[in-house]
Amino acid sequence: MKSVKHLSPEPTLRPDRDGRSERARGGRKVENISIEVSQSSNVFSQGTPPSNTVPSNDKTKHFKSLLLGIDSLYLSFYGQLADNWNIKLLELKEKAQSENEKEQALAQVSIGSHLFEVRDKGMPRFPYILSDNCFFIKLNRSKSKILPMAHVQISSEYLATVGAEAAEQDLRFVINTLGLVPNAPSVSRADLFLDFVCIDDLAAIHQPDWVTRANLMAKYFDCRLDNPFTGWVIGIGGDLHARLYDKITEIKTKSHKTWLYTLWQANGWQNDERVWRMEFQIEKQLLKQLGIISLSELLEKQADLWRYLTHDWLRLTLPSLTDSKRDRWPNHPLWDDIANIYMTPPDQPRLKRFKSERPPTDERMFIHGLGGLTSFMAREGIEDFGEGLGEFLHQAKHFHDTRNEKFHSYIQRKIKAKGRKYNTINNRANLPEILRETQEQAKIYQRESDGE
Numbered sequence: 001m002k003s004v005k006h007l008s009p010e011p012t013l014r015p016d017r018d019g020r021s022e023r024a025r026g027g028r029k030v031e032n033i034s035i036e037v038s039q040s041s042n043v044f045s046q047g048t049p050p051s052n053t054v055p056s057n058d059k060t061k062h063f064k065s066l067l068l069g070i071d072s073l074y075l076s077f078y079g080q081l082a083d084n085w086n087i088k089l090l091e092l093k094e095k096a097q098s099e100n101e102k103e104q105a106l107a108q109v110s111i112g113s114h115l116f117e118v119r120d121k122g123m124p125r126f127p128y129i130l131s132d133n134c135f136f137i138k139l140n141r142s143k144s145k146i147l148p149m150a151h152v153q154i155s156s157e158y159l160a161t162v163g164a165e166a167a168e169q170d171l172r173f174v175i176n177t178l179g180l181v182p183n184a185p186s187v188s189r190a191d192l193f194l195d196f197v198c199i200d201d202l203a204a205i206h207q208p209d210w211v212t213r214a215n216l217m218a219k220y221f222d223c224r225l226d227n228p229f230t231g232w233v234i235g236i237g238g239d240l241h242a243r244l245y246d247k248i249t250e251i252k253t254k255s256h257k258t259w260l261y262t263l264w265q266a267n268g269w270q271n272d273e274r275v276w277r278m279e280f281q282i283e284k285q286l287l288k289q290l291g292i293i294s295l296s297e298l299l300e301k302q303a304d305l306w307r308y309l310t311h312d313w314l315r316l317t318l319p320s321l322t323d324s325k326r327d328r329w330p331n332h333p334l335w336d337d338i339a340n341i342y343m344t345p346p347d348q349p350r351l352k353r354f355k356s357e358r359p360p361t362d363e364r365m366f367i368h369g370l371g372g373l374t375s376f377m378a379r380e381g382i383e384d385f386g387e388g389l390g391e392f393l394h395q396a397k398h399f400h401d402t403r404n405e406k407f408h409s410y411i412q413r414k415i416k417a418k419g420r421k422y423n424t425i426n427n428r429a430n431l432p433e434i435l436r437e438t439q440e441q442a443k444i445y446q447r448e449s450d451g452e
Contacts, residue, residue, distance in 0.1 A: 062333075064198070064268060066195040066264045066267045067260070068342075072156060072189065072281070074154075074187070076284075079179050080149060093107070096120035105427045114356055119131065125140060127141060132356045133358045134155055134167070134170070135152055135174065154167050157351065160259070165299070188284045189283050193277055195247055196276055197269065197273045197274065197276070198337075209318075212313065214242075214314070230246045231245025240286050242278070243277070247275045278338050303342035307339070311339055315331055316335040373388065373389065
């Protein structure tokens with residue numbers, strides 16, 4: 001939502017209390033909450049047949065669900081970083097900080113199927129950062145029992161490809177390679193989401209229509225758009241907050257997650273339909289209060305957690321002119337569809353193509369990347385592409401050969417630097433120490449295979 005222009009939020013909402021529970025304000029700590037898992041809470045069960053209270057997933061209906069699940073997942077691993085890895089990562093971080101680009105290109109770590117970039121800077125309390133298209137790993141080298149050894153964000157694209165359980169298993173192998181981690185990871189943050197299409201005019205929602213336990217909310221607009229309303233944020237700054245927003249605008253202006261289009265199309269999305277996302281961001285403290293510590297508990301209670309979020313914590317209502325008790329206002333029909341989605345969940349397609357690398361997009365390479373060539377051709381007055389490309393390479397070679405670094409050396413240096421950044425080229429593979437280490441590992445594997 002940061003990419004859109006923010007107008008002044010509508011007045012904050014302070015809901016009346018009812019006799020059912022003690023309300024927590026501003027998305028802050030909520031006391032004495034528990035979630036019981038119902039017998040039919042399997043997230044992707046067939047659900048109950050459509051009825052007057054359970055919405056049908058009919059494609060001709062005013063509401064069409066496209067995708068739901070866990071979008072962002074953060075896990076914490078408690079343990080101790082191995083001493084040899086602490087030394088190795090410190091050396092690689094120093095290489096990443098070097099002014100020599102050849103040294104920078106060697107700041108990489110290969111673990112299993114992952115080729116991680118080692119960043120030149122850490123973050124508060126986490127001096128080492130490893131990243132690829134699957135994981136963003138922050139590592140702590142201290143022996144603190146309070147701070148986790150590793151705090152990891154799993155990418156939403158990887159989750160959409162293999163699912164949360166398989167992603168966690170892959171991540172466990174990586175973390176266990178780096179240190180001693182005796183227990184399963186805990187969930188530090190989880191974002192539950194639903195993508196849908198509807199005929200309702202969401203721009204017509206007013207602040208009093210929301211009945212919520214949160215204090216703060218804001219309505220967002222992007223004045224560059226024909227339909228400038230882009231969404232709501234509710235419970236800003238708390239352990240729990242919600243976002244209802246135009247997902248296509250967010251993709252185009254911020255995240256560029258165009259791979260979502262394929263998943264939506266599998267569930268009937270038409271390219272001209274505006275897709276909205278209802279999303280809840282739940283932090284560790286609230287998850288703990290709800291009895292959700294591990295990933296398995298999150299998956300087991302996922303449907304019941306959604307029910308708590310959409311029945312108890314937040315509702316979109318139809319205001320009543322005759323009833324001043326806002327908690328008694330009926331749900332907006334759209335909210336019933338959103339709240340009851342786990343009764344008849346849409347199919348959950350998986351991405352069939354995924355790479356752990358982070359290469360640039362075709363648009364960046366073949367549009368922006370040709371900018372230098374076309375500028376050169378315009379400068380030289382050349383209109384024929386073949387002639388222009390040949391002359392460009394000729395003059396580029398002459399330019400570099402007359403400087404301190406030859407053209408071929410410059411190209412190789414840049415390729416290695418980009419290979420580290422994109423996780424595509426292992427620049428350390430042919431180093432003598434790496435070759436010796438690989439040969440030694442092969443000998444150990446052979447001895448174990450022979451039963452020695």
